Amino acid sequence: MTFEPEALGQSRSDLAAALKSERKRAGWTQVRLAKRCNMSQTKISNIESGKLTPAIVDVELILHALGAEGPLAGEILALARSANTEWQDHWSSRRRGLDKKQNELARLEAVSTQFRYFLLSMITGLLATPEYVRASIADVPGDQSKTIAKKLERQRVLVNPEKTFTFLLTEQAVRWPLLPPIEMAMQMDRLVSVSRIPNVQLGVIPLAGHIPERPLNTFTVYDRRLATVETGTGALILRDHRDVNAYREDFERYERYAVWGDDCRALLNDWSVIFTRQHQ
Structure with missing residues (x-):
């Protein structure tokens, strides 16, 4: 992903939307995902709403739990990296x-x-x-x-x-x-x-x-x-x-x-x- 300083704020909302979409694609509830990742349901909710910017390790845990891999997982991790950069x-x-x-x-x-x-x-x-x-x-x-x-x-x-x-x-x-x-x-x-x-x-x-x-x-x-x-x-x-x-x-x-x-x-x-x- 190309680094665009003006797009860093947008990457946070894009990351939230992508993680939420992946969870729904897998047919999981926030509660199930939270238990699998050893997180609270509130944390998952805040990540998906964009209230909380997850660390890269959190995103990796979520993607692994949902079985996401390949180019899509790579794009989401790139979004996470941008979201953690200001x-x-x-x-x-x-x-x-x-x-x-x-x-x-x-x-x-x-x-x-x-x-x-x-x-x-x-x-x-x-x-x-x-x-x-x-x-x-x-x-x-x-x-x-x-x-x-x-x-x-x-x-x-x-x-x-x-x-x-x-x-x-x-x-x-x-x-x-x-x-x-x-x-x-x-x-x-x-x-x-x-x-x-x-x-x-x-x-x-x-x-x-x-x-x-x-x-x-x-x-x-x-x-x-x-x-x-x-x-x-x-x-x-x-x-x-x-x-x-x-x-x-x-x-x-x-x-x-x-x-x-x-x-x-x-x-x-x-x-x-x-x-x-x-x-x-």
Whole structure:
């Protein structure tokens, strides 16, 4: 199935209709299907009405129970994969107001406990100084003071002892000169400070040696439930467990090339000194 961002919402209703049609074709009731799949009848009803987007594994269970196979089963699984993928383009986010996006992220952070951030080209808002936050959205027209305030307010989640954060940054992300040198030096100091928070791990992948990997995107993994992948024009939100696990595995591979703890802080301090000298 061709990926069409604008069709993702439609795929949810198409999936619901297809699963309902398959059940009726088999001559089964919702109760019988629910028992066969070890689900509740309410869950089956919500899936068929489109109120609940089923995980890929749920769809596989339903299709197996109904004996569906061949091209039709493949089409339904493709619909399920699209239904578990959401596209958020930058233009829509800007029209709604970037502060609304901050509210969404805060809600996601409230219900998640384990966070993995792979930062390929920039420093994320949770790690940023106010100056860096302001510069990161400088190209967005209008008054962004509310968005900046909410980005900084979200940083309080870092000291919540019930949550754990692992930030993995490339050297390029850390040293990209988004700000004047002295302000970049302050940003380095901010990273050093955050790295000392007990429930935070912060590592940097230096541009040295041999790294036989080719990361393409910035991404974040929330527990095992969700992965978000940044592109130049928006973000993909992936809920399929196979997608989420794939990004968790990518993260674990990249971790091997990073420096952590005191070695990481020494590197950040060296870069801070370089930026400071550039200012003088």
